[in-house]
Amino acid sequence: MHPYVTSLKILFEQTADLSQAAPMKKYMRDQFEYLGIKTPERLALQKDFYAQHGLPAVTDLDDILRELWSLPQREFQYAAVGLLSKAEKQLQAKFIKTIEYLIVTKAWWDTVDSIAGGTVGVHFKRFPAVREKYLAKWRASDNFWLRRTTILFQLNYKSETDFDLLCDLIRENLGSKEFFINKAIGWALRQYARVDPKAVKKFVNETKELSPLSRREALKHL
DSSP states (O other), X not given: OOHHHHHHHHHHHHTOOHHHHHHHHHHTTTOSBOOOOOHHHHHHHHHHHHHHHOOOOHHHHHHHHHHHHHSSBHHHHHHHHHHHHHHTTTOOGGGXXXXXXXXXXXXXXXXXXXXXXXXXHHHHHHOHXXXXXXXXXXXXXXXXXXXXXXXXXXXXXXXXXXXHHHHHHHHHTTXXXXXXXXXXXXXXXXXXXXXXXXXXXXXXXXXXXXXXXXXXXXXXXX
16 A cells, blocks of 8 residues: 555544444445545545645556545545545646546545546646547446536536537436436536526527426526
8 A cells, every 4th residue: 555545544544433424424325434534624634634744746646546446435535536636737648547437436426526527627628639539438428427527527617618518418418317417417507507697598498308407407596
């Protein structure tokens, strides 16, 4: 195990609160084990850890993230997402392979959404060729978490959002019975409505196949 991971693991295990672990696990529908470290406390721990140990070298990041992902307690995956976010502007184009691994492995909304709206959005802006290749791959994937990522990666683009692309991605997923796809559609539209509410209203009104969930979420603040 990488020394950076070992040190973080020791710190988290020393701070574990088993009385909180069970309700945290239940909230996530028993998908993962937990140490019982709530988000504010975990973030404070990570901040202190960074101050003491610094951030890992980008060349070590792939090993560190994969090792954190392999640990059973979900707090380690949250720590990995935090490290990924801090390094996202230094990553090489080929790091998309690691990002894809993190999306599809132990996949659930709590990690996928942070990576999709954060790191993937940044990475695709920095590397247009990577965006072209992986958007084509992911939008056609049977893995709905990858398709959810294509819908959400522009969440923070604001006026730079390619709305035509977003609409195309949404149309490709119309008729889906998957909650996380329909929720993502509504979320992405609601976010873009902050930029161009008329365009969102027009798309929603013209797209009769939108699920009630997507429609409701899209128009939530309009």
